[in-house]
Amino acid sequence: MTVMKKVWDPAVRFFHWSQFILLAGLWYTGTEGLMEWHQLLAYTLAAVLLARICWGFYGSQSARFSQFAASPLKALRYLRRPEPVMGHNPASSYMIFALLLLVLLQFVSGLMTTDHIFTDGPLVRYVSSDVVSLATRWHKLGIDILLIAVAVHVVAAVWHSWRHHNVILGMLHGKLSAPKDMGVPTPKAGWSYFILVVLFWLAFYWWQGADLIRMLSY
Known part of the structure; x- marks a missing residue:
């Protein structure tokens, strides 16, 4: 007999969906040349990402x-014989680490990227x-690699939800089906994660964000 058990905390779910939305916004603003918005979204995603990396060491067990x-x-x-896992399964772990690394590389390279016309990253002058x-070449190539990885991740999540566990809905309400006798550690509330997001965002705002917002107001 299986029952629905709480697995993923609000921090993991917020990171998952906000990353998806922010990446879509970054792709659009980069394609359309809306570079002030592009940079603001990049700093926002960086704040969410850095907080998630911290949460990955001290947060909920899952x-x-x-x-x-x-x-x-x-x-x-696991791919040969899937079984209930209260959290990310062993196969998906490789995609998760790849996505975290690709997003981090995209952000760091963006800090050192230039279009030689209007926009220089804030670290261009120092390297x-x-x-x-x-960095400029990688930033242009990296977004394509990242979008392909996201597409593969989405397809895999849809397939897994259809064949085994509905991980897509699980990332919305935080629950997965599991045997009734399977123990599941109680997820943490995640308040410290959201505090970290705000602190990282404020640091980026103090460093670059205020100037970008002033430029948008012109």
Whole structure:
């Protein structure tokens, strides 16, 4: 007999959906040349991401990196014979780490990117021209790789929800079906995660955001 059990805390769910929305906004603003908005969204996503990385070390058990990090062999065994997992499954862990790394690389490279016309990243002046050139090339290529990874992640989530556990709805209400006798640690409320998001966002606003908002008001 299976029942619905609370697995994912508000912090994990907020990060998951806000990352999806912010990436869509970053793609659109970058494509349309709305660079002030693009940078504001980038700093917002960076605040959400950095807080999630911190939460991955001290947050709820299902949110911790140590909980879902898995060997390739374990991931393959899971793909061959899926079983209830109270959190991210071993196979999805590789996509999660890849997405976190790609988003982080995209943000860092963006700080050192230039279009040689209107917009320079805030770190362009501090690094060599070779680093700027490399960062600019990666930033243009990285968004395509990131979008492909997101598409693969979405397809995998839809397939998994259809065949095994509805992880898409689970990321909305935080619950997954599991055997009645399977123990599940109680997720934390996640207030410290949201406090970290605000603190990181304020730091970015103090560093660059205020100037960007002034530029938007002209």
